[in-house]
Amino acid sequence: MRGYVRADLTCADCHIAAGMLPRGGSFIGTYARFPQWNRRAHRVIALQDRIAECFLYSMNGKAPAYDSKPMISIVAYIAWLSRGTPIGAKPRTSDSYIVPLPTAPPNLARGKALYRQRCEACHQPDGGGVGSVYPPLWGARSFNQGAGMAHLDRITGFVRYNMPQNAPGSLTLAEAYDVAAFVLSHPRPRFARNALVVTPALPAKYF
Numbered sequence: 001m002r003g004y005v006r007a008d009l010t011c012a013d014c015h016i017a018a019g020m021l022p023r024g025g026s027f028i029g030t031y032a033r034f035p036q037w038n039r040r041a042h043r044v045i046a047l048q049d050r051i052a053e054c055f056l057y058s059m060n061g062k063a064p065a066y067d068s069k070p071m072i073s074i075v076a077y078i079a080w081l082s083r084g085t086p087i088g089a090k091p092r093t094s095d096s097y098i099v100p101l102p103t104a105p106p107n108l109a110r111g112k113a114l115y116r117q118r119c120e121a122c123h124q125p126d127g128g129g130v131g132s133v134y135p136p137l138w139g140a141r142s143f144n145q146g147a148g149m150a151h152l153d154r155i156t157g158f159v160r161y162n163m164p165q166n167a168p169g170s171l172t173l174a175e176a177y178d179v180a181a182f183v184l185s186h187p188r189p190r191f192a193r194n195a196l197v198v199t200p201a202l203p204a205k206y207f
């Protein structure tokens with residue numbers, strides 16, 4: 001993936017166990033849900049378009065061409081993980097980590113204290129992580145502002161079910177919400193629209 005990615009992240013940092021873990025950003029069944037209507041793009045998108053989005057935003061990079069080896073390999077892998085899923089099958093609730101958020105605003109002071117106790121040992125006090133062992137949570141090498149993970153509902157659910165990595169599921173929803181808001185209160189790369197590949201305006205030819 002070198003050449004396509006600016007963030008110090010791999011797909012598996014957010015799609016845990018290479019996309020095989022329910023509530024861990026699983027790709028099981030994903031292939032059967034594409035092509036699909038996309039509200040942000042206001043058009044029908046192919047799986048390749050969705051993968052391109054994670055390259056642009058989550059990996060703060062640029063998307064490989066749709067007929068390139070990396071793109072075809074990723075699509076083939078997701079298709080293989082999804083084998084047996086009926087086309088159009090809705091994701092099971094038990095596969096998604098997205099949860100309704102508390103209605104009160106998050107408590108950043110509590111989030112900061114939790115970060116010190118439960119996250120800092122791996123992700124570091126400056127949020128920069130450790131090489132390829134512990135991924136960065138904010139700063140220049142993290143996902144950019146356009147990423148799904150930069151939305152409070154996604155990151156809260158992800159943290160609620162998957163972090164801390166040495167004790168997943170040990171945070172309450174309120175705790176995950178506060179610590180996730182603390183993470184998002186730090187700077188991260190802006191999405192530099194001009195610098196990057198623009199996905200085609202029409203549905204892709206490769207379904």
Ligand code: HEC
Nearest residue numbers: 009010011014030050051054055058059074143148149154
């Ligand atoms: C910083 C975290 C992060 C990284 C890194 C990341 N993704 Fe994602 N990805 C997400 C989030 C968040 C979603 C949306 C989850 C949701 O809305 O249910 C998502 C969704 C997706 C989906 C749609 C899944 C579905 O079932 O609808 C695909 C496909 C995908 N990512 C592929 C990739 C690939 C391939 C890579 C590596 C090139 C990658 N992602 C890297 C966070 C990430």
Ligand code: HEC
Nearest residue numbers: 012013014118119122134135136137159163164165166179
């Ligand atoms: C024991 C080390 C460890 C601890 C503690 C830990 N993490 Fe992680 N974190 C990881 C690893 C490793 C990954 C990559 C995914 C995986 O392999 O599970 C990750 C991935 C992530 C990601 C998605 C990838 C990225 O860099 O954006 C987020 C968000 C995250 N952690 C937040 C947290 C938060 C918040 C806490 C504290 C509540 C926490 N983590 C505690 C090791 C840790």
